[in-house]
Amino acid sequence: MSARDEVLSRVRQALGADRTTPDEVVRDYRQTDGRPAGDPELLELLVDRVEDYRATVLRCSPAEVGATVRAALYQGLGAGWAAGDVVVAPGLAENWRPAGCDVDDDRPAVQLADRAASVTAVAVAIAETGTLVLDGSPACGRRALSLLPDCLVCVVTADQVVGSVPEGLARLDPLRPLTMVSGPSATSDIELQRVEGVHGPRTLLVVLAG
Amino acid sequence: MTATVPPKAPTFLGLPTAPRGVGHLRGDQSFPDAARGALRDGQLRANLGHATSTIRGKRAKVVDELPDWAQLREAGRALKAATMARLDEHLEELERQVTARGGVVHWARDANEANEIVTRLVQATGTTEVVKVKSMATQEIGLNEALEAAGLDVFETDLAELIVQLGEDKPSHILVPAIHKNRAEIREIFARTIPGVDPDLTDDPRQLAMAARTHLRERFLRARVAVSGANFAVAETGTLTVVESEGNGRMCLTLPETLITVMGIEKVVPTWRDLEVFLQLLPRSSTGERMNPYTSTWAGVTPGDGPQEFHLVLLDNGRTAVLADEVGREALHCIRCSACLNVCPVYERAGGHSYGSVYPGPIGAVLSPMLTGVEDNASLPYASSLCGACYDVCPVAIDIPSILVHLRAEHVEAQERPTAEAVAFRGLSKVMSHPRLWHLAQRASRLGRLIARGRPTLPNALPPPVSGWTRSRDLPTPPKETFVESWVREHGS
């Protein structure tokens, strides 16, 4: 018998011929936050939660995203930052990109480690947990893009901000490679003391438009 | 590693358990013996006390924040119960979906088979280096030892796992495997073992984390094969999930050409929507955060993004034996958050190594004996005062105390020859079920008054098993008359 058939037959033996039907799953937890996506209170909550992870949030109007991205890069990389150090997702809106920046292409992923910062959009943001989700779409870029450069700038638009985890997951396509980001990379492995910045980007800046 | 040939392959409820001689589910000492040594280690006690109290506080704060925690917990429990009841169907669906998206699914009856599969897959790539994401399943099966025996270099990339690996130590906690080490000890390990480390390295956790970053950065960038575990696998979509904090997981899941994921069969969940429950329950219970820094999900292979070869190894290694136990199968619901460890007064004092298994603490005390068969871990179900703190914090409401009690009975009932204890308990059962015998026995206990010689407590030096009590606590001298006797004397029966 193959391992597959044997494991499956063990499962059937373990459950027995008259397997008990378990109780129905009751989903009486909060399905929605109650506030619509983009509600000003949700934006406030997102800011609060993201900053709690010691990430930085820069707020702006939809028209000011480009300038605010540049301000974020200034903050993350210092006064001497150059557009050539910054790599952006290929589908990132033209007017959000710093002029002269590098656009990700199909180079080997590890080459992205040479860049100091990356800029991406997000697919959805969850206010209650301060989570940004990148879904591998052209605007979010491939996974390595938001991983290897040490400074990550994510642009979130108000309509992408939902309240709760269930609302966030419902907006996502589980067949895409997803990365949920809640603050900069961190560890609590030494005496349970949280240290931000290990292998992923040590600096996370969020541009919240709207 | 030499595999000892056991006289009889271990089973539990008629199904094969995790084999002996491979992996890390069995200790070489009983719990009381191992704990005795740990309890003498004042530094260990201090480290554990500090770490567990810190995380208890963080967890309590973020759990209290959710008004619907009780409903989420009940949904988590019900989802797991429903999944187990149809586990075969969900696994077949998972296999179909992963295969449809370009992944290759392998099945492993036990640790040996899983280790063989992974070793073969790594060797087929022609590389000699493997980077690893922290994974309980691969610790359980001793994968690192198997890969190293095949001449491969294995690099643990989680900070705590790295500390354990460099220190030639064993993990002692599910979430933070180096919890037994303090910053000074970790600094010493890094200074001694990391080539080219800054000699001025201090014991500041930030500096230590940066030293690990530098040490591993090059390995991530050149790695061609990674091995991971999985927190969840969604059957309906074939979506795998890894929940982590440091980004080492993302490095391993994203950069190499080949990804091999080893997953216990109980990790499957039926639908994508089910993650809306578990992604709320897990981080809050585990690290005490609203959400962990990084959660990665992937379904098979995505052209142009991440590994272009994906293998999923579905591991039994005793899990079907656990499933066969109608009381104990609840232990398979565990999502490895480790909240039960952090609240357990026994774990806090004895430490993770005393359990002899990669699964320590309350959940380990039920899971390990069922995965190996109770007789191979017979002391673990007794390693609990049944205080119930674990059940209270478990995000999927596993009734650990009841399973502990159940496994104690399984152990007692497995004995072919009666032990002295069994003789005593059987005798006492007869006495306590016959009031006349009971009253005689109570009177006999008054013989203790003779050795007490008028003192309110009995002497300290008494024979075993009473000595287990009297070594550290006084035992009251039995009174002249029991309550029931005096009441009957006064009021009639």
Next chain:
Amino acid sequence: MKVALFATCLVDTLTPSVARATATLLQRLGHEVVVPPGQSCCGQMHVNTGYRREAVPIVANHVRAFAGAEAIVAPSGSCVASIHHQQAAVARRAGEHRLADEAEELAGRTYELSQFLVDVLGVTDVGAYYPHRVTYHPTCHSLRLLKVGDRPYQLLRAVRGLELVELPGAEQCCGFGGTFAVKNADTSTAMLTDKMANVLGTHAEVCTAGDASCLMHIGGGLSRLRAGTRTVHLAEILASTEEAVTPDQQTRPAVSA
């Protein structure tokens, strides 16, 4: 109300004063107390040590002894929790379905002392007088299985003369755990050591609880240390009045017969 008192095997045999105090208290509140002479044990020690089959006849004896009782009260959270959560289960597992049904039915009328006072009788001020500095240890099974909550605190706060001091780390187990105390004596002692340090840190004269077994453990440790702080069961405190002080109010070794 006619109340059947379940003394519990441990209290009956080793600390009868606790059962006596429970009876005195209930009588003072105007209730009739009966003590079924056929009682012995709830079976918990057998179940928790792995002898669930052997526990079944003990459960049967308990059900026999208390058959027909209107309400049953025990000065022990742990034993009441076993009656509520274990008795019917072990009987059912052994195929004794009738016994299981009877045990379940009896459990519905069985109360831990503080729950009986507050929930059934509706009293929190039992008219007690106890001029001592007291700290309360919420024993695990009262706290987590029976969920007695703040009922013991309500009762203690209403006692005249009593100074109630908070116990740090109160919800941590004292390390008793039945046969755990003997099978894992070293770990149990380590837990006890921390519990005693917390108790002594309160400078209380008395550590009280709703479980005689945990108190025997804590008290046995304090007595060995000759710490001065003694353990007194909640029932004994609540039974004390200006007119009828219990002998245990005197400063004596923590464990006394």
